[in-house]
Amino acid sequence: xTDGAPLPDLTQPATVVAPAxxxxxxxxxxxxxxxxxxLIVETEAYEPGDPACHGYRRRTARNGVMFGPxxxxxVYLIYGIYHCLNIVTDGVDVPSAVLIxxxxxxxxxxxxxxxxxxxxxxxxxxxxxxxxxxxxxxTHNGTPLGPQSCLDLAPRRDPTYPLVQTTRIGLTQGTDLxxxxxxxxHPAVSKKG
DNA sequence: CTCACGATTGGA
DNA sequence: CCAATCGTGAGC
Numbered sequence: 001x002t003d004g005a006p007l008p009d010l011t012q013p014a015t016v017v018a019p020a021x022x023x024x025x026x027x028x029x030x031x032x033x034x035x036x037x038x039l040i041v042e043t044e045a046y047e048p049g050d051p052a053c054h055g056y057r058r059r060t061a062r063n064g065v066m067f068g069p070x071x072x073x074x075v076y077l078i079y080g081i082y083h084c085l086n087i088v089t090d091g092v093d094v095p096s097a098v099l100i101x102x103x104x105x106x107x108x109x110x111x112x113x114x115x116x117x118x119x120x121x122x123x124x125x126x127x128x129x130x131x132x133x134x135x136x137x138x139t140h141n142g143t144p145l146g147p148q149s150c151l152d153l154a155p156r157r158d159p160t161y162p163l164v165q166t167t168r169i170g171l172t173q174g175t176d177l178x179x180x181x182x183x184x185x186h187p188a189v190s191k192k193g
Numbered sequence: 194c195t196c197a198c199g200a201t202t203g204g205a
Numbered sequence: 206c207c208a209a210t211c212g213t214g215a216g217c
Contacts, residue, residue: 080210128201
């Protein structure tokens with residue numbers, strides 16, 4: 001008796017995978033065996049031909065993972081402070097990834113750093129906050145998702161989700177592309193849209 | 194080699 | 206509105 005619900009096919013373009021990942025669960029396994037699950041409530045897609053995509057110009061040391069196989073994690077440092085987690089999609093040599101922007105956690109992680117200003121249900125509401133909360137950093141760049149990995153995906157349970165599609169947040173280029181998706185009215189979404 | 198800047202966040 | 210903070214990469 002296996003779980004019938006399949007994961008999204010990660011070999012597709014990011015604009016196809018991004019909406020399909022909303023409602024799936026990101027699994028974070030810690031070294032001590034602790035497991036924290038987060039419902040993916042918000043994503044953005046980045047593809048070739050998209051001026052906001054890190055792989056838009058060429059392959060570099062930083063964005064190399066984006067050009068690798070689908071199902072791996074692309075993590076980068078932004079503003080020298082925060083990390084952002086992406087799931088690489090599409091084929092090898094195709095720079096395509098889905099930014100995980102917000103999670104609804106099933107529990108608070110162990111050794112959670114002081115976040116007194118943030119309500120518990122909002123500790124993973126934003127790409128930088130979710131990486132900080134789940135202790136995801138550059139050491140996870142290139143990590144393959146999977147049952148043996150510290151990062152994994154689990155399929156949707158409830159197939160009926162009110163998805164909203166809007167433009168992406170915080171960009172200076174490609175601001176017109178409607179490549180952001182989120183669960184309507186979900187309290188863990190990073191910002192109103 | 195240099196230097197302006199960013200897929201963010203929290204505080205003024 | 207604005208600063209924090211640093212790796213990256215485009216340009217000289």
